[in-house]
Amino acid sequence: MNNLDVYRLTFLSGVHVGERGVNLEEHSVQVSAGTLFAALTAVFRRMGHDPAAFAAPFLQQAPPFLLSSLFPYAGDVRFFPLPVPLLRWFTPETLKARRKDLKRVRFVSEGVLRRMLAGEALDDWLFPAGEMAESERGVALQNGAFWLMAEEASRLPEALQRARGKRHALRRLQVYQGDKVPRVTVDRINARSEIYHTGRVRFAPGCGLWFGVAWRAPEDGVGEMGLTYRDALMQTLTLLGEDGLGGERSVGYGAFTFAQAAALALPAPTPGAPLLLLSRYHPRAEELPAALHGPAAAYNLIPKGGWVQTWDGVARRRKRLWLLAEGSVVQTVGVGPWGDVVNVQPDGFPHPVWRYGYALGAALAGGGAA
Structure with a gap:
């Protein structure tokens, strides 16, 4: 098993993570491990340390830890990216009949993921096609963007709770909301103002992003500075929460608090698997x-x-x-x-x-x- 330390980020305001081009209106709810690693390295330097020392073992194929990307959570339910090869878990008939529903799904819960990892067929576990239909197996959030097991619904935050028999309403509830915020820039020469917009993601109460850390050498020292990689990660993550993650930090986007959550055990692959x-x-x-x-x-x-x-x-x-x-x-x-x-x-x-x-x-x- 791969045992991951899990950290949950609660954002104090919105967060802006651009995905393509230079259009500030574009944004993503998912943050890559690469973005997190770059932010941690930059913060490590701002603390007065040598970023080359922090990165050295990663460049030598001996990383002291591995990072997952950041994915949404809702209450005590962690979500993961929808795997690419859907034919592995669904029959061609289901893929054809539920094509539009599956196309909307971006994230699956831990309960769904574990069934996928075990190789189970999931045709009967997908949330109902009808929006008013109840299910004792699969349910959806946010118009089908999130797919979770019905038994996991009780672990959602209070704002997303619905009684048994009314869980079809979960499909209309949002884990996060993406919007566009008007901003203004002023020309330095003629003082003429010009409006533009930036994208922002805001999470519902009790929701945010989580990531996992697979430790390989947590007590190894960072260079010669007497700091272990575990301590370095905690210190940089604390300061990063104050600085903010992502773009548009000058207006308060990206600031967060974090807390360690229940560990995550995932099946470890064997060579060639x-x-x-x-x-x-x-x-x-x-x-x-x-x-x-x-x-x-x-x-x-x-x-x-x-x-x-x-x-x-x-x-x-x-x-x-x-x-x-x-x-x-x-x-x-x-x-x-x-x-x-x-x-x-x-x-x-x-x-x-x-x-x-x-x-x-x-x-x-x-x-x-x-």
Whole structure:
């Protein structure tokens, strides 16, 4: 088993995480492990420490910990990305009949995920097609974006609680809400104002984001500074909560408090077995093409670029990198860790820019085709 320490983030205001282009109106509710790692490294430097010392073991294929991406939670129910190869759990008839419903699903609960990991057929566990229909198996939140087991509904926060017999109403309740906030910029030359909008995600009471940490060497020291990686993570996470995660932090977005929650035990893969990704993954050259050619492999690719800020100069565009998205299924090559950290430093930039791409995930039962 892989045992993950789990941390739950409660955002004090909204959070803005851009996903594509330079359009500030675009936003995502999911935060990648790479974004979190970059933020922790930047905060580590702001604390007066050497970020190169923090990153050194990650660059040497000996990461002291592995990170999952950040996914939503609602009360005591943790959600995970919907796996890519749906044919593994549904018959072609269900996929055809419920195509629109399945297309809306973005996240599945821990109860649903564990059935998927065990290889169970889930046709009868999907929430009902009719919005007024009751089910003792699967229910939906937020117009079908979240799929959970009916037995998990009692663990939702109070604002999302509905009595037995009225749980069909959960489909109209929201874990989070995305909106656009008007902002104004003033021209420095002629003082002319111009309005623009930024995207923001706000969570319902009792909801937020969580991530997992798989420790490999928590008591290893960071360089020669007498600080363990466990202590370094806690200190940087505390300061990051004050600074904020994501964009538009100057207006208060991204600030959070955090607390450790119940640990998460996931089945660990054996070499050559299929792995369901809970983080974005950048395979090393020696892991290709085997990682993508297994009989169970099914994946989405996502480009990651954007801007990088530094204390040493002006913001620049980092080099674009393609990664396998969360929810993809890959074949493990060797004993791990799988993936790497890549330097995406722009030409002429004053220091390295590291993009985290280590795989963290859970083993899927069986290795057959997806």
